[in-house]
Amino acid sequence: MMTTQPLAKLAVDLIAAVGEGAQPFDGRVAAAVRDALGASAVALWRPAAPEWRRLAAAPATLVELPEAAAEALDAERPTELAGWFAIPIASPDGGRQGDVLVLRAPTVKFSAEDLATLVESARTAALATLQDAGRTERLAELVSLSLEWGESSDTAALLERMAEAATRLFDCDRATIFLWKRSAAQLVGRPALGMPDNQLTLPEDAGVVGRVVQSGEPLRTSLRDAEMVDRATDKSTGYRTDSLLCVPLDAPGGERLGAFELINKRTGEFSDDDVSGLLEFARLAAVAVANAQQVEELVRERDALVEQAASGVRMLGEAPAIAALRKTIQRVADADLAVLVLGENGTGKEVVAQSLHFQSRRRNAPLLAVNCAAIAESLLESELFGHERGAFTDARESRAGKFELADGGTLLLDEIGDMSPGGQAKLLRVLEDKTVVRVGGAEERKVDVRVVAATNRDLSERVREGKFREDLFYRLCVVTIELPPLRDRGDDVILLAEHFLKNFCQTRGRKAPKFSAAAKRKLTTHNWPGNIRELRNLMERVAYLTDEATIDADELSIIDRGPTRGAGGELAIEGELTEATYEFQRRYINQAVERARGNVAAAARSLGLHRSNLYRKMGQLGMDSEKE
Numbered sequence: 001m002m003t004t005q006p007l008a009k010l011a012v013d014l015i016a017a018v019g020e021g022a023q024p025f026d027g028r029v030a031a032a033v034r035d036a037l038g039a040s041a042v043a044l045w046r047p048a049a050p051e052w053r054r055l056a057a058a059p060a061t062l063v064e065l066p067e068a069a070a071e072a073l074d075a076e077r078p079t080e081l082a083g084w085f086a087i088p089i090a091s092p093d094g095g096r097q098g099d100v101l102v103l104r105a106p107t108v109k110f111s112a113e114d115l116a117t118l119v120e121s122a123r124t125a126a127l128a129t130l131q132d133a134g135r136t137e138r139l140a141e142l143v144s145l146s147l148e149w150g151e152s153s154d155t156a157a158l159l160e161r162m163a164e165a166a167t168r169l170f171d172c173d174r175a176t177i178f179l180w181k182r183s184a185a186q187l188v189g190r191p192a193l194g195m196p197d198n199q200l201t202l203p204e205d206a207g208v209v210g211r212v213v214q215s216g217e218p219l220r221t222s223l224r225d226a227e228m229v230d231r232a233t234d235k236s237t238g239y240r241t242d243s244l245l246c247v248p249l250d251a252p253g254g255e256r257l258g259a260f261e262l263i264n265k266r267t268g269e270f271s272d273d274d275v276s277g278l279l280e281f282a283r284l285a286a287v288a289v290a291n292a293q294q295v296e297e298l299v300r301e302r303d304a305l306v307e308q309a310a311s312g313v314r315m316l317g318e319a320p321a322i323a324a325l326r327k328t329i330q331r332v333a334d335a336d337l338a339v340l341v342l343g344e345n346g347t348g349k350e351v352v353a354q355s356l357h358f359q360s361r362r363r364n365a366p367l368l369a370v371n372c373a374a375i376a377e378s379l380l381e382s383e384l385f386g387h388e389r390g391a392f393t394d395a396r397e398s399r400a401g402k403f404e405l406a407d408g409g410t411l412l413l414d415e416i417g418d419m420s421p422g423g424q425a426k427l428l429r430v431l432e433d434k435t436v437v438r439v440g441g442a443e444e445r446k447v448d449v450r451v452v453a454a455t456n457r458d459l460s461e462r463v464r465e466g467k468f469r470e471d472l473f474y475r476l477c478v479v480t481i482e483l484p485p486l487r488d489r490g491d492d493v494i495l496l497a498e499h500f501l502k503n504f505c506q507t508r509g510r511k512a513p514k515f516s517a518a519a520k521r522k523l524t525t526h527n528w529p530g531n532i533r534e535l536r537n538l539m540e541r542v543a544y545l546t547d548e549a550t551i552d553a554d555e556l557s558i559i560d561r562g563p564t565r566g567a568g569g570e571l572a573i574e575g576e577l578t579e580a581t582y583e584f585q586r587r588y589i590n591q592a593v594e595r596a597r598g599n600v601a602a603a604a605r606s607l608g609l610h611r612s613n614l615y616r617k618m619g620q621l622g623m624d625s626e627k628e
């Protein structure tokens, strides 16, 4: 044993190497020991199964494993044999058997114990420095990754990005995220290179991943416990697993989503630090996966709802005008052009808007409707364009208007002919600039809305009268669709009547009756002032008020009492024409409300009006129009 001088020099060298973050550190250790102790060769060996592994050597070309190393390991103390000196030392990453430092022919004496302590401390310090740097880098990277993941709603792409980040951060060959499909008792792993669809499916209890998913405990395997690795999986992927680290993937609520697996650490084996690092990584990954799965689920539900809504929109009819109209709708639906729909009340203008919307690329975005006649002029602008807080007395909160709410979708502007001049000017600006400014605000907000305008008025006549802006008219009527009144649709009346009757009878749980020849005649000769809405309403009544297997003309007598037919006999209304007309309207509305058993919406339908229009009308006539 000798002075501490050479070891002091060694200590200085090693501390400097730790400070520099020298890599690979074991190489620096071997060289420093050789120089400090004047040895001809120094190496560090690890007893790894099935063979020893050389961790470092000086000179680097030294490959010989001296017998002394095995002896020292077995004896658990420094051993000298055949010119070699071997000292067992603990390995810094907690390796099971420790490592062995071998020196050939050191020229100075030294304390083997002190040397071992010095090398062990230096290697531990170097590893800690390395791990700290790695942890900091990993944390910084994790934060930015989780921000990026938060935006993702495509699970497959997200898993691939996570795997790519994990292989980089944990310095391994591959990473796979297994999602637990409980219903099928399977684990579905992605990405799985070389597999069809880049996906690997395993039974839920297979191999290391299966054990992690079932137990919730992380598992790490190395070459030494190769029997834990499922070789069947290796066979199917054509890839050999040497070391593996797998941790559970648990959602924030605790639900087990699957497992995160890393394969084949590139240098050495997966360390404790890798285990805690991957657990941290998996916690953030689980949040992003759970989010993406939720979004996918919502998208699936939305698609189903849109499909359901779209399948309920049908423009029925075999009249040539209707068949041509369906074609036009199909042709212009995706062209994003403004469409003007003309037609009497109840002819299906809203059905046209719905058909355009559901056949366009906008089908997943909202379809909204505003009845421009039903809203007081002062409120219409706020309804369409929104308002800022304090814009007017009642504006306690800022609110988005229909244009903002329909962004990406379609907005039906019903009864556009009744829009005020102020509203028309603002609307023109939205159509031209594709931006809205809320009432009382200054910020211009971009909107992408397809406008479908509808009216039962002669809009070009309104333009001639100076009541509708010409420039707006031309903006709105890029495509004009004109709906014929029901009385001009020939046998479509019967087709539609049978369709509505069948539906209402189905709801009522009865078999749909047939129409007698006289009833059909009555249906086709009636004037239908309320058009299809009136017909639909009549069929609702027939379905509920009759039980016969055949509907005769008598059952349809109600249509004789419609407003366009003379009631016959003397009217019990007196006074001047204007007041008499009002009185008639009051009584007629009352009768409709009574027939609808107080349901104003149903009464409005039977009168061929929108509910809000009926309220307005009742208000004008001085009737009690308290809303339901």
Ligand SMILES: Nc1ncnc2c1ncn2[C@@H]1O[C@H](COP(=O)(O)OP(=O)(O)OP(=O)(O)O)[C@@H](O)[C@H]1O
Pocket (backbone or CB within 6 Å): 314, 315, 316, 317, 343, 344, 345, 346, 347, 348, 349, 350, 351, 352, 414, 456, 532, 533, 536, 608, 609, 610
């Ligand atoms: N061709 C059609 N096939 C099936 N149903 C139709 C058809 N046209 C209209 N309808 C139905 O008739 C009723 C009235 O149609 P819609 O509300 O579209 O008319 P409108 O012209 O917009 O009425 P208003 O001018 O009063 O706003 C709705 O229940 C609608 O589903």
